[in-house]
Amino acid sequence: MTTPTVLGRWADSLARDGSRCAVKSGDREVGYRELAGRVAGYQAVFEAIGRPDDPVLLSCADPVEVIAAVLGCMAAGRTFAPVDPRLPAAVLDGVLDALRPGVVVADAGGREALAGRELPDGAGLVSPETVESGAWSAEAWQRAAPEDRGYVYFTSGTTGRPKGIRGSLRAVHHFVDWEIAEFGIGEGTKVSQLTSPGFDAFLRDAFTPLCAGGTVCVNPAGGAPVGEGLARWLTEHEVEVLHCVPTLFRTLRSAALTPASFPALRAVLLAGEQLHPADVAWWRGLFGDGKELVNLYGPSETTMTKLFHRTTAEDARARLVPVGRPLPGVAVRVLTGPGDAPDALGEVELEVPFPLLGYLGEEEWRGTAGSYRTGDLGRFRPDGALELYGRRDQQVKVHGVRIDLGEVENALRGHPGVADVCAAAVTEDGSTALVAYVVAPDVADAELRAHAARRLAPGLVPSVFVRMAAIPRTLNGKVERRSLPRVAVRRTAEATEPPQGPEETRIAAIWTEILGLAGINRDDDFTLLGGDSLAIARLMDRVRYEYQVDLPLRAFLQDPTVAGLASAVTDRLARSGS
Structure with missing residues (x-):
């Protein structure tokens, strides 16, 4: 047996x-x-x-x-x-x-x-x-x-x-x-x-x-393909079930999709960050009910997904896409105060039908042997589905990566030129960026990014730095986050030498779109401006689309500047006779 x-x-x-x-x-x-x-x-x-x-x-x-x-x-x-x-x-x-x-x-x-x-x-x-x-x-x-x-x-x-x-x-x-x-996954199903x-x-x-009895479909190049590359990979591998974060899913909008795209695909399961009503509207506008779009939720502490929601046409017009209802054996509670209404906002607690083992070492566990207080704020809709409203503490998610803001702050404090720092996730028009508010008058942004990149995992390096004379604090010394200035995710970069010629100007415009930065300079380093691996993949996909050339990644990484990429593209076009 x-x-x-x-x-x-x-x-x-x-x-x-x-x-x-x-x-x-x-x-x-x-x-x-x-x-x-x-x-x-x-x-x-x-x-x-x-x-x-x-x-x-x-x-x-x-x-x-x-x-x-x-x-x-x-x-x-x-x-x-x-x-x-x-x-x-x-x-x-x-x-x-x-x-x-x-x-x-x-x-x-x-x-x-x-x-x-x-x-x-x-x-x-x-x-x-x-x-x-x-x-x-x-x-x-x-x-x-x-x-x-x-x-x-x-x-x-x-x-x-x-x-x-x-x-x-x-x-x-x-x-x-x-x-x-x-989801009816069986023998031969490609995931x-x-x-x-x-x-x-x-x-x-x-x-x-x-x-x-199915098949695991892996991208041989390593990492995740994006945009047209992701669309091509899904089609060629006849993927039936796609798992990814919403940020990666959204790159498909740059591909020339039609209602006939992805004939084998039947379900897209999204987790790791917020799914927006606009995502549902776009997908359903293409495929209707033919290819399911499913919202998943669950912290790593309770092992992957614990709630799910099959999106509907109503979600395309809603204020929030819910994370839905629990898996079998899972109980969800919203911890509210005495006398609060049934739909009041509170911390989400999950109870699961298996042992929760906590953390290595002496880390404090927020729960019991079978339950976990997530730190996420949520409330139940009248139909019983759970909606999420952000974090109760300092843990945030940016591009599907969970980030403890304290870790980012500690890394930046290690630079001798940083007197004080506060990290935050800022959302603007559905796009979220990791922002560092810093008191560091004599340190350039590029130096701070390089310092952070040597000490933090990919995805934890701030993409925007905001200069402060002092970090606002309460009387007991805690950061007064409500007093931090609102900052546009699309910020102005430090002005040095602007792009020269039509190709550099065109490349800089692509960078502006992907990184959300104005005033890109010809010698700016894509990675030091906050371009992570996903952003690099999007950039290479756009270059292939704009110029109809297949530029090797190594050609870009040898000189990841506007001038370097423009030169590499021009050289490749000359060799191909285009």
Whole structure:
């Protein structure tokens, strides 16, 4: 009899038909049997190295290796902790110190990041290239009942060091079981995998299809394609279920979509940040009821999605798109005061049917062993659906990345020229930017961005800096946020040398649109102006669209300025004879 676990359900799929494609990445196809060999190899490694209680740190870019290693940890009864190998050195140091792993699995990128770092005493370093595929038995995995030592995912923390969120495999199975049933995911269903291994949503994207006998569709170039590139990828891979954040979803508006686009796609599941009524109106205007748009909500502390809402035509005209109703077994409460109306605003609390394991170390847990106070403000609509109204504390989400403002502030305070700082998320016309209010009269914006980029994970570097003579504070010394000046997300950049010639002017206009900055200069660095990996992908997509040239990413990264990009485009056009 199959054990009701992620490992057992995946083994069921393996036993039914091991010849099917488990992971598709461009022209590369990894079958269920091939994946099983990798899982068996990792299981043998994890059973041979270290103690069962020692966690396993996974720092690999290849999602196939991450998936195989995670399943290997499940089979061996080991805690796993995936991280993005592109983490800044300071963040990685914090992860190693908090986790104290007994085994580290690192590919080339992961090993480069670890170079010169001292691993905990006795920790073994394993390269995926040295892990040999092993003999396996689907029946053994189906019947296996290893101890549930769960996983750890790291997010930003108020102290400036990474916060480790602990989760159970029962929680992962609860979600996977629900999504498979709710959206009819079965044998052969193709589901997108566009999430970094360092986010818990990676488990959703990988194991929902694998536990149903489906296929995980991965972008071979790494990262998430955007705009026309995303549209082309969805079409070519015949993706049926798309998981992504609303920011990535919105880039499809730059693609030339028609009601006949994406014939295989039947559902888009969005999570990580607010979904706007305008998003629903645009999507339904193209596809009506033919391709579902679903709003998901759930903090990492309670393992991925805990509420969902299938959007309707009414949502396109509403003030807010609700996050909906809870999954089976989940209870939602809005904590209000005595005598408050039923629809009063209060903090959202979630109660789940599996153990909540809290944080690594001494971090305070906002709840009980089965409940969690999210810090999000919400209220129930008359029809029972939950609406969200922002954060109760300093945690915000920008482009789907959860950010603790205290971590951003601590990083900037580390610069000797910064006397004081306050970070905030500012929303304007549906676009949210991370803003730093700083008292730093002698430090340029570019220097502050470079300083922050060396200490913060991608997505946590402010895109706008506002100069202050002093940060407004209350009598007890707390920041008086209501007194912070309102700032336009679309700000004016520091004036130096303006773009020269038609191509630089045209490139600068594209930057202005993507970054929301006026006064772009010819020597401005795209990344130092706040251009993250998603913005870079959008930029390259626009260049392909505007100039009809396929410019390699490395050509841009060699000189990520307006002048450099214009020169690279002009050179590519000359060579192509355009």
